[in-house]
Amino acid sequence: GAVVSQHPSWVICKSGTSVKIECRSLDFQATTMFWYRQFPKQSLMLMATSNEGSKATYEQGVEKDKFLINHASLTLSTLTVTSAHPEDSSFYICSARLAGDLTDTQYFGPGTRLTVL
Amino acid sequence: GENVEQHPSTLSVQEGDSAVIKCTYSDSASNYFPWYKQELGKGPQLIIDIRSNVGEKKDQRIAVTLNKTAKHFSLHITETQPEDSAVYFCAASEETSYDKVIFGPGTSLSVIP
Numbered sequence: 300g301a302v303v304s305q306h307p308s309w310v311i312c313k314s315g316t317s318v319k320i321e322c323r324s325l326d327f328q329a330t331t332m333f334w335y336r337q338f339p340k341q342s343l344m345l346m347a348t349s350n351e352g353s354k355a356t357y358e359q360g361v362e363k364d365k366f367l368i369n370h371a372s373l374t375l376s377t378l379t380v381t382s383a384h385p386e387d388s389s390f391y392i393c394s395a396r397l398a399g400d401l402t403d404t405q406y407f408g409p410g411t412r413l414t415v416l
Numbered sequence: 417g418e419n420v421e422q423h424p425s426t427l428s429v430q431e432g433d434s435a436v437i438k439c440t441y442s443d444s445a446s447n448y449f450p451w452y453k454q455e456l457g458k459g460p461q462l463i464i465d466i467r468s469n470v471g472e473k474k475d476q477r478i479a480v481t482l483n484k485t486a487k488h489f490s491l492h493i494t495e496t497q498p499e500d501s502a503v504y505f506c507a508a509s510e511e512t513s514y515d516k517v518i519f520g521p522g523t524s525l526s527v528i529p
Contacts, residue, residue, distance in 0.1 A: 303459075305459075333516065341521070341522075342505060342519045342520065342521045342522050343460065343505065343519045344519075345516055345518070348516055392459050392460070396515075403448040403450075403509050403515045403517065404450070404462065404465065405450075405462075405517065406462070407452070407459040407460045407461070407462075408459050409458055409459045410457070410458065410459045412457075
């Protein structure tokens, strides 16, 4: 149980284009999903918190107009990297919390490797 | 906000030996402390967690201890196996309306056969 998937698992795009990454909770409903970015040999850095039906909360220093987050349903959140540049190349990981769960447990997806040429 | 430090950054042990990773946190209001294992190219996997009302928790070869007074917590892996080789992250909750967690910098564990 508590499986989170991400699509695509990897993507290569040209500079200036936009890329959408999907995060799905497969066997549970998630009112809250989190988006992280991880550079090589570094820790996970929280980018934003998304709640179903409301606007995402972005961490300090994360451009909300560049990283668009939509949490349209209890099982799907999307991250769109707009006008991507080489410095956006990174490993993007989402996590989800069970709806109604009183604990703080987050279940992570497998990650999406983004390479911007 | 919360700040989590983790030591050591790299750790090599012989198969069968124990491994200990230590973390400290800054926010005394934190009450949830998960540990994650991340293999190369994969997402983190929750291996054990502990809450502030508990001092120690065990799950087979893995144990976690928490000292709230000193604001530190540790991961203990006994009888290590080569498949335990990975990067381990500790994390601590930050008291916001969405209860996010802040990750430590990670420890790269190598178990030598």
